Amino acid sequence: MWKATYTGWMLAWDELAQLDGLGGSIRARRIELGWTQSELAERSGVPQADISRIENDRLDARWSTLQRLLTSLAEGAEPRRSLANGRRVTATPTPSNKWTPSTPATRIQRSST
Amino acid sequence: MDAEHAGDAHPTLLDVILRDATAGDDAALASFDPGSGTSWLDEVAEIVGGLIAWRDDPAEPAFDRRAVVAEEGGQIVAVAAHERLEHERAGVLAAHRYLMVVAVRRDRQRSGLARLLAEAVIAEMQSDGVQSVSWLVHPANAASLAFSRSIFADADESSPPEDDPYLRFVLGL
Numbered sequence: 001m002w003k004a005t006y007t008g009w010m011l012a013w014d015e016l017a018q019l020d021g022l023g024g025s026i027r028a029r030r031i032e033l034g035w036t037q038s039e040l041a042e043r044s045g046v047p048q049a050d051i052s053r054i055e056n057d058r059l060d061a062r063w064s065t066l067q068r069l070l071t072s073l074a075e076g077a078e079p080r081r082s083l084a085n086g087r088r089v090t091a092t093p094t095p096s097n098k099w100t101p102s103t104p105a106t107r108i109q110r111s112s113t
Numbered sequence: 114m115d116a117e118h119a120g121d122a123h124p125t126l127l128d129v130i131l132r133d134a135t136a137g138d139d140a141a142l143a144s145f146d147p148g149s150g151t152s153w154l155d156e157v158a159e160i161v162g163g164l165i166a167w168r169d170d171p172a173e174p175a176f177d178r179r180a181v182v183a184e185e186g187g188q189i190v191a192v193a194a195h196e197r198l199e200h201e202r203a204g205v206l207a208a209h210r211y212l213m214v215v216a217v218r219r220d221r222q223r224s225g226l227a228r229l230l231a232e233a234v235i236a237e238m239q240s241d242g243v244q245s246v247s248w249l250v251h252p253a254n255a256a257s258l259a260f261s262r263s264i265f266a267d268a269d270e271s272s273p274p275e276d277d278p279y280l281r282f283v284l285g286l
Binding site for chain 1: 129130131132133135153156157160167176181196197198199200201203206209211213214229232233234235236237239244245247249265267268269273275279283284285286
């Protein structure tokens with residue numbers, strides 16, 4: 001059901017029509033990502049109450065609403081671009097200049113561990 | 114590196130203690146307020162709040178993670194954290210480090226703390242034999258960009274695709 005494309009994980013539209021219980025698939029994908037309904041609501045802009053009803057196949061959702069949900073679920077599979085995952089590099093750093101402190105640095109008290 | 118640093122180019126007299134963060138700092142870091150209103154400041158708050166768990170992650174000892182706090186009057190007013198860089202093929206690089214964050218508490222910004230802490234951390238890296246330090250700045254974060262370009266004018270600045278949307282600064286030590 002979930003197909004890898006250059007943008008990450010995307011639901012193949014031609015397979016979408018074959019789904020038996022789209023709501024259950026959305027719920028399964030959300031749980032797979034470790035998201036709550038509230039988190040999916042925040043990411044997609046679809047109210048949490050609507051998500052609950054869609055997942056339980058109790059709401060005949062508009063196509064644009066489904067697109068917002070599916071886009072959010074697809075983006076969730078991509079690695080987050082953040083300061084915290086910026087440590088991986090593709091080349092060894094080769095800086096062109098060397099740093100010289102302009103003022104005496106305050107020393108850091110290091111722990112004994 | 115990411116924080117609001119405008120006006121940080123000329124440090125005033127500061128009476129702070131710089132020390133390694135301890136597990137006992139966890140609660141203070143969780144409530145540390147670097148400001149809000151932008152996505153990168155929200156990210157900084159999230160990173161600072163999880164620093165002790167990040168540093169002490171038993172699955173990542175090879176990264177030699179460090180978290181340093183600036184303490185003033187018994188309160189944490191600034192935080193910095195860094196670790197070894199990882200090369201996609203060569204693995205962890207002991208002589209090259211990534212400065213993940215330098216954050217100053219909202220009410221102590223523009224005081225020179227960012228410069229004092231960043232320079233102290235980088236000077237320590239230099240004395241430990243580190244050859245380069247890298248950091249990322251969001252291109253819309255004008256204050257941090259100005260800080261990086263003025264305080265570390267010798268740093269190389271680039272936009273590698275793997276760091277999109279951030280700009281990467283690399284400083285030789």
